[in-house]
Amino acid sequence: MLRFALMLGGSGKGRASWRDELERGASLLERGDREAARESFARACALAPSEPEPALALGREEWKRGRLDEAEPLLARACEARPRWALAAAALARLYLERGRLDSAERALAPALEAAPDHPALHAVRGELLLERGQLDDAERAFAIAGGETAGAGRARVANRRGLELARAERDSEAAFAFKRACDLDRAWAPPRANLGAVMQRLGRRGRARALYREALAIDPSHGEARFNLALLCREAGDLDGAAREFAAAASGKLPHPKARLELALLCAERGDYPRAIELFAAEAAAGAADASLYANLGLACARAGLRDRAEDALGRALELDANHRFALTHLAELRAADGRLDEAAALLRRARAEGNSRRPPASK
Secondary structure (H helix, E strand, O other): OOOOOOOOOOOOHHHHHHHHHHHHHHHHHHOOOHHHHHHHHHHHHHHOOOOHHHHHHHHHHHHHOOOHHHHHHHHHHHHHHOOOOHHHHHHHHHHHHHOOOHHHHHHHHHHHHHHOOOOHHHHHHHHHHHHHOOOHHHHHHHHHHHOHHHHHHHHHHHHHHHHHHHHHOOOHHHHHHHHHHHHHHOOOOOHHHHHHHHHHHHOOOHHHHHHHHHHHHHHOOOOHHHHHHHHHHHHHOOOHHHHHHHHHHHHHOOOOOOOHHHHHHHHHHHOOOHHHHHHHHHHHHHOOOOOHHHHHHHHHHHHHOOOHHHHHHHHHHHHHHOOOOHHHHHHHHHHHHHOOOHHHHHHHHHHHHHOOOOOOOHHHO
8 A cells, every 4th residue: 555654743734634635545546546546646735735745646646647747846846845755766766767867867866865875766766777877787786775576677677688788799698698587587577588589599599489489478468579570480480371460460569560560561462462462561651661662562562463553653652762773673664564665664674684783672582
């Protein structure tokens, strides 16, 4: 149950009233009535605008609703009223971290850390701050001081960050060790499992990679990277139905993978499902992707579906974006030849041959 370290001393109706509202709000929160609790905290703030407890309670509720502009001045008010109060300092610092204001977070923590140098809540936030700054050893020490579940989760994030740095440097064996440690430290966190899967995939251990992606998805079904990489493995193994299913899930989850819809479109085109491929390529284009290969693939899918005018428009758009795009030139030449416009087709093919080193999109392979 939410409890507040209320200041003792003083009496009178005003002070008793705001305390009553604060306690009522805490009780409502425990029962799950967030809206009524917020109203109680707001009344407590109105009755005692200089007291830190109501400001902290209302600030936390506004933050939980995603209303950071409303939460920040309330949490700042709580810290100004009592700068050395650990709970208020930790809340304000964490909000600053969410907004990317690392220096402000450090300043919010400083007075409270001076007063309570071993307070777990302060070191939990300090660990996050140090992690954001890339000071991994210091972050790990801060999480260790925080203790409890925070220590395990925080140290898992440090290990995961080390793994990412090692993976970027292509030190895959060391990266795998770091990701395994992150998995052991926090068994309910999906990212290190997905990251370890990516390293295993790069090392050629596809079965292990597939198992790790499935573990990550069992924890977090919306993890787009794990879903996308699993789709790539399915396609590589020839399981096109599985690949289509996983690409579709990766494209439509809470956090869609940015490449999933395009890969699904390419797979549909490869399987001859041109109407679906056209729909997906067009959705990518409508989302603002100004890429010549995208329009070239859209043009080819339209041509295969018998939509000649639309195919010409798409291939023409590809050449507007990249005048020497070999794939677009080649398939536009095919359309011209089919229409009997042989001189135009020959000219386009000459341009395509001259651009022999130009990139070709996946659908052309």
